[in-house]
Amino acid sequence: DVKVTQSSRYLVKRTGEKVFLECVQDMDHENMFWYRQDPGLGLRLIYFSYDVKMKEKGDIPEGYSVSREKKERFSLILESASTNQTSMYLCASEQGSYGYTFGSGTRLTVV
Amino acid sequence: GQSLEQPSEVTAVEGAIVQINCTYQTSGFYGLSWYQQHDGGAPTFLSYNALDGLEETGRFSSFLSRSDSYGYLLLQELQMKDSASYFCAVRRGTGGGNKLTFGTGTQLKVEL
Numbered sequence: 692d693v694k695v696t697q698s699s700r701y702l703v704k705r706t707g708e709k710v711f712l713e714c715v716q717d718m719d720h721e722n723m724f725w726y727r728q729d730p731g732l733g734l735r736l737i738y739f740s741y742d743v744k745m746k747e748k749g750d751i752p753e754g755y756s757v758s759r760e761k762k763e764r765f766s767l768i769l770e771s772a773s774t775n776q777t778s779m780y781l782c783a784s785e786q787g788s789y790g791y792t793f794g795s796g797t798r799l800t801v802v
Numbered sequence: 803g804q805s806l807e808q809p810s811e812v813t814a815v816e817g818a819i820v821q822i823n824c825t826y827q828t829s830g831f832y833g834l835s836w837y838q839q840h841d842g843g844a845p846t847f848l849s850y851n852a853l854d855g856l857e858e859t860g861r862f863s864s865f866l867s868r869s870d871s872y873g874y875l876l877l878q879e880l881q882m883k884d885s886a887s888y889f890c891a892v893r894r895g896t897g898g899g900n901k902l903t904f905g906t907g908t909q910l911k912v913e914l
Contacts, residue, residue, distance in 0.1 A: 722900065733889060733906040734845070749901070781844065785900060790835070790847030 694718075695784050697794035704801050710769040712797050714782030720792075722785045723765035725749075725757065727778040728796070734781065740765055772801045804828040806905035808890055813911045814880055822875045822908045824890035832893040834866050834873040835902060840886045848875070850893075877910070885912045 698713035716723065722741050726734040726749075736749030738757040746757050754776060758766045765784075769776055777800050783791040806826045814820040824834065833852035837845040851857055851866035851873060863876040877884055887909050891902040 724901075726904075731906060734891075734904040736901060736903070739901060750903070790850065791837075791845075791902065793844040793846070795844050 695782055695792050695794040697780075697782050697797050699797050700795065702797055702799045704769075704772050704799065706773060706801055708769075708772050708801075710772050710799065710801075712767040712769075712780055712782075712799070714765045714767070714784075714794055715763050716765075716784040716792070717763065718784070718786065718792075719762065720784040720786040721762075723759065724783045724785070724791065725755075725765070725767045726781045726783065727751070728781055729778050737767065769799075772799075774801050777801045804892060804894070804903045806890055806892060806903065808888075808905045808908045810906070811909045811911070813913060815913050816880055816882060818880050819876065819878045820880060820910065822877075822888050822890075822910070824873050824875075824905055826871050826873075826890070826892050826905075828892045828894065828903065830894045831868070831871075832900075834864070835891045835893060836862075836864050836875045837889045837891060837904075838886050839889065839907070845889060848888075880912050882912050882914075885910060 695716045724739040725737040740746045740759040756768045780797045782794040785791045808824045835850045836848040839845040849864040856865045861878045866873040887907040889907045891904045894901045
């Protein structure tokens, strides 16, 4: 089975901090994605990457950046965390099929 | 832009059949997916329809009508463990990668 591992299950950060969310997949997938999930809003795409060092903005990229230096790792960066970035963050990977494999999520609270 | 509409909540009894509808408006449509998410868990892939018609996988079936911009997920012989949120998602084919735009989810509650 494909595994997508997110480094932290819960995080609490202060406003203004730089936050790194890490995601690693073990199946050599080309495509990786970061979503955030909020009640009543579903999952919204922040950024995605279809190759090493390649990235594209999703629907809500403001306040975020990403890094993909190795194929298996896709990092989401909050440059200066704000309280409106308190959310569940979900990483996913996918290779040529139409089904994403999601990680367990990181619940980030910004105080 | 893209938009998907699905009911926010559905309640059904164990053993029954339930249908969760999804209508969408999007550009660059390639297909419709369905995901299941239990409370506190990650979304898991259920099905994908690229062409019109019904796809069956065990107790779950998914239907797509591209001309009507409409699809549904059909769950048969409901079990308590089917209580979860169900998301439809449109696959958009522009650019690299198979980007999905998700609906806001339908919370299914299965009762005895």
